[in-house]
Amino acid sequence: xxxRMSWLLLLMLSxxxxxxxxxxxxxxxxxxxxDTPETEDAxxxxxxxxxxxxxxxxxYQTEPVVTYSFFNAGGTGRxxxxxxxxxxxxxxxxxxxxxxxxxxxxxxxxxxxxxIASGDYPDVIVPDxxxxxxxxxxxxxxxxxxxxxHGPHILEAYGPYLDQMKMDGEIFWIPFGANVNEFKxxxxxxxxxxxxxxxxxxxxxYPEVTTLDEYFDLITQYADDNPQIDxxxxxxxxxxxxxxxxxxFSNIPNHLAGYPNDGGVxxxxxxxxxxxxxxxxxxxxxxxxxNELNAEGYLDQEMFVMxxxxxLGKLSSGRVLGFFDYGWQxxxxxxxxxxxxxxxxEFMALPIVFDEGIEDQYIDPPAFTGNRGAAITVNAENPExxxxxxxxxxREENQKLIMWGYEGEHYNVDEDGYFYRTDEQIAxxxxxxxxxxxxxxxxxxxWPRINGSFSDGNAVEPRRQPEVALxxxxxxDREILDAYDISMFAELFAQPQDRPWYPAWSANIExxxxxxxxxxxxxxxxxxxxxxxxxxxxxDFESEWEDFVNAYRQLDVDEYEAFFTEVVQAxxxxxx
Numbered sequence: 001x002x003x004r005m006s007w008l009l010l011l012m013l014s015x016x017x018x019x020x021x022x023x024x025x026x027x028x029x030x031x032x033x034x035d036t037p038e039t040e041d042a043x044x045x046x047x048x049x050x051x052x053x054x055x056x057x058x059x060y061q062t063e064p065v066v067t068y069s070f071f072n073a074g075g076t077g078r079x080x081x082x083x084x085x086x087x088x089x090x091x092x093x094x095x096x097x098x099x100x101x102x103x104x105x106x107x108x109x110x111x112x113x114x115x116i117a118s119g120d121y122p123d124v125i126v127p128d129x130x131x132x133x134x135x136x137x138x139x140x141x142x143x144x145x146x147x148x149x150h151g152p153h154i155l156e157a158y159g160p161y162l163d164q165m166k167m168d169g170e171i172f173w174i175p176f177g178a179n180v181n182e183f184k185x186x187x188x189x190x191x192x193x194x195x196x197x198x199x200x201x202x203x204x205x206y207p208e209v210t211t212l213d214e215y216f217d218l219i220t221q222y223a224d225d226n227p228q229i230d231x232x233x234x235x236x237x238x239x240x241x242x243x244x245x246x247x248x249f250s251n252i253p254n255h256l257a258g259y260p261n262d263g264g265v266x267x268x269x270x271x272x273x274x275x276x277x278x279x280x281x282x283x284x285x286x287x288x289x290x291n292e293l294n295a296e297g298y299l300d301q302e303m304f305v306m307x308x309x310x311x312l313g314k315l316s317s318g319r320v321l322g323f324f325d326y327g328w329q330x331x332x333x334x335x336x337x338x339x340x341x342x343x344x345x346e347f348m349a350l351p352i353v354f355d356e357g358i359e360d361q362y363i364d365p366p367a368f369t370g371n372r373g374a375a376i377t378v379n380a381e382n383p384e385x386x387x388x389x390x391x392x393x394x395r396e397e398n399q400k401l402i403m404w405g406y407e408g409e410h411y412n413v414d415e416d417g418y419f420y421r422t423d424e425q426i427a428x429x430x431x432x433x434x435x436x437x438x439x440x441x442x443x444x445x446x447w448p449r450i451n452g453s454f455s456d457g458n459a460v461e462p463r464r465q466p467e468v469a470l471x472x473x474x475x476x477d478r479e480i481l482d483a484y485d486i487s488m489f490a491e492l493f494a495q496p497q498d499r500p501w502y503p504a505w506s507a508n509i510e511x512x513x514x515x516x517x518x519x520x521x522x523x524x525x526x527x528x529x530x531x532x533x534x535x536x537x538x539x540d541f542e543s544e545w546e547d548f549v550n551a552y553r554q555l556d557v558d559e560y561e562a563f564f565t566e567v568v569q570a571x572x573x574x575x576x
Contacts, residue, residue, distance in 0.1 A: 063096060066385060070099040073108045074128025075446050077101065078436060085439030087401055097389040099124065101442070115139070123380035126446045127173075129244045131372065135172060136511035140375040141383060142170040150387040153394050157450050164370040167508050173373035174390060177451040183366045184452060184459040185495075187469030187488040190327035192248075192255055192362050193349035197321045198480065202344060206483035212256060212289060215352050219322045220298050229319040229345075237293060237322045238300035238315075240329065241527070242308045248325050250526050253282035255324075258358040260365070260496065263505025264519065265564045269497070272572055274504065274564035276557055278526055279549045285354065290534045291541050304531040318345035335432075343476030351493045365496035369506045374447060390448045399450055402443045403460055405429065411462070419458045420467050429462075501571035504564050518560045525551050 067081065082088030083098040092098050102122070104111055112130040115121050116137040127134045134140065147155055158165065158178040165171045194215055200222045201207070209215055216237070223236040240248040251261055254277050259266045265274040277283055293299045300320075302310070314320055315333035318340065327334075327349065337346045351360035374390075376383045392398060404411045404419060410429060411421050421429065428434065435441050443449075450460055459465040469488055473481065477489075486492060509516045529548035536544045 063385075065092060065096045065098060066382065067098045067100055068124055068380065068386060069122035070101050070124040070126075071104070071122040072101065072126045072128075072446055073104045073112065073130055074126060075103060077103050077441065079103060080442075082439065082442060085437060085442055087398075087439030087443060090401075091389065091392060091398070095385070095389045095392050097385050099389075104128075109133070121377035121379045124374060124376055124386060126374050128372065131173070131375075132509070132511035132516060134375070135167060139377050140172040141378055141380070142172060143174070143376065143387070144171050146384055146387045147171065150384045151391040153391045154387075154448055157394050158448075161368050161370065164368060164506075165373075167510075173375035174448040175368065175370050175373040176445060176447070177368070177449055179366055179368060179452045180450045180460075181453040181455060182457070184461070184464035185363065186464060186490050187466050188327075188463065189349035189362070189489055189493065190463075191364055192251065192261060192324070192326050193493075194324050194352040195322060195347040195349055197344070198346050198348050198476070199344040200321055201348060201480070206480065208484075209350050210353065211356060212286075212352055212354055215322065215350065216289070216293065216298075220293070220296070222321060223298060232317065232319045235300050235314060235320045236298040237290075238311070238320055239303050239323055240308070240311050240325055241304050241531075242306065242311065245308060245329065246523060246527055248329060249530070250278065250523070252324050253277055253280065253286045255360070255362060256286060256352065256354045256358075257282045258353055258361055260361040260363075260499070260502065261505070262499075262503050263564075264522065265504060265561065267499070267501065267504060267564075267568055272501070272565070272568045274561050274568055276522075276561060278522060279552045282354070284545055287530060287533050287545070288541060291536060291538055294534055295538050299534070304535070315347075318342065338474075343474065346476070348480060349489060349492070360494045361496060363490065363493050363496045365499050365502050367502045367506075369503065371506050371508050393443065394448050394450055396450075396454055399460060400454065402440055402449070404462055405438060405440065417456050417458075418467070419462070419465060421462070421471060423471065426468075426472050501568040504568055507564065507567040514556065514559055515563050518555055518557075521555055522552065522560075525555075 070082075079102050081098055081100050083092045088098065108128065108130055112127070112133055116133065116139065121139050125134065125139070143151075154174065155162070157180055158174070161175070161178055162171065165173070165175060196209070196215065196219065200218055201209075203222060203225075204218060207214075207218070209218060219236050223234050227234055240246075247261075250264075254261070254266060257266070257277070262274075264276055264278065266277050267274055290299060300314070306314070312330060312333045315323070315330055316336040318337065334347070351362050353360050376386050380386060393402075407413060410425055411419050412425070413419055432441065453459055462468045466488065481487060481489070484492065509519070525548065529544070529551065533541065533544045533548060
């Protein structure tokens with residue numbers, strides 16, 4: 001404060017001298033000096049003083065810095081202020097906005113229920129699975145006018161998707177990721193797959209594995225030969241069935257039949273008609289296979305009762321031979337296995353289908369998910385400042401900082417303008433604490449952002465830049481890649497077919513509507529009956545299956561299928 005007062009006195013003395021010596025320029029000098037010192041020279045003296053005021057170089061704000069509360073109901077991370085990171089500090093300087101982050105712990109529905117009952121909401125919410133409840137409670141403000149006035153970069157990036165983002169004719173949240181420029185496929189598998197411990201493949205000479213029977217034959221034989229791993233009982237096959245992540249179990253028959261994740265329905269490629277598969281022959285076939293494995297002692301006995309953390313703990317232990325899941329759901333376990341230093345205990349993704357001749361569709365086609373995102377609540381004051389922050393965030397130069405880091409430090413650029421990383425930079429970017437300090441882990445997801453490629457042709461996400469993926473492979477990775485005569489793990493999988501409606505599950509479904517009630521009740525039935533079917537004595541399998549089908553068909557399946565048929569066919573017509 002003393003420095004600021006001294007600076008003001010010096011400025012006032014200078015003004016007196018200027019007026020005395022240059023009275024003919026009075027108007028010009030008065031206009032120049034009318035601004036406050038903080039606004040006139042915010043880039044220097046403001047930071048040296050209180051640090052709470054400043055003028056953004058982007059032109060977004062000239063007001064004091066404001067901190068908004070930000071609740072993430074779905075993601076994990078550190079509960080910090082964004083300005084505690086390098087990028088957060090930069091974005092605060094550009095916009096004058098900081099966020100106090102809080103991530104959900106425990107039952108999200110209970111936490112959100114308390115918010116709704118009290119009407120006390122954080123300024124920004126990433127509602128995840130509670131999005132319908134919060135929307136129904138009118139917790140969100142419409143964003144259309146705010147975007148028109150303060151969000152030019154958001155509107156440019158999300159332009160083709162604006163209609164998909166609307167509920168009842170208005171936009172209430174900004175989804176995570178608009179595809180811009182060229183679509184960049186994954187070099188590695190981060191979506192659904194059957195995963196297998198690498199030791200199983202290595203023991204069998206890296207065989208080609210395509211069908212479900214081939215997959216389980218490998219696993220069960222290895223389990224017979226290795227009943228224990230590092231002194232612990234081997235777990236031949238497990239799965240994730242906990243809470244809202246149950247889809248990682250219920251979606252499996254759909255994938256085995258050669259369909260991507262469109263939710264609870266399969267979409268006919270010719271007629272674009274939607275059909276449920278929960279009680280289909282595909283589901284029955286898979287559940288019967290698990291029933292047989294359970295009877296023979298090859299199925300994890302805790303699969304239907306363990307929580308998410310327990311599931312990750314098992315995968316990290318090195319004694320699980322196989323499971324199905326979406327790659328993004330077990331990243332912590334994958335990192336733990338790699339850090340443990342035994343590559344044979346790491347997992348490899350396989351495109352398993354029921355039978356030879358079925359083309360797998362595990363890799364997602366270009367898609368936009370409009371029914372998830374970040375929303376501003378009715379409690380937020382001056383919501384335009386939040387929009388300005390988000391708008392600044394999606395600018396290409398800031399997206400490069402978030403995704404790639406700093407040029408020359410975290411990545412290099414070759415003579416053709418192509419981004420790449422050296423071995424040292426790859427090792428640097430594998431340091432999660434460093435990425436957290438920079439702010440990359442804070443801003444790379446759960447915020448408005450872009451997907452695809454930058455205007456210079458580089459992939460937005462480094463993991464989609466083939467040269468980066470290739471450089472990140474370990475000696476063990478390359479051994480397996482060479483054995484299968486591929487350069488990247490995704491090459492084992494079929495390319496995605498064109499599905500302009502994808503994903504069907506992203507349709508906006510109103511809370512309390514017949515469709516929403518159907519999904520809720522259908523999931524309850526599946527959770528209850530699927531466990532009984534799998535764990536039943538094989539002699540009781542048919543009766544348990546029939547009990548489920550009878551209960552499931554009490555629901556209005558026809559209305560549900562008709563709804564998604566109309567959604568898909570409308571999207572094919574270009575109507576969102």
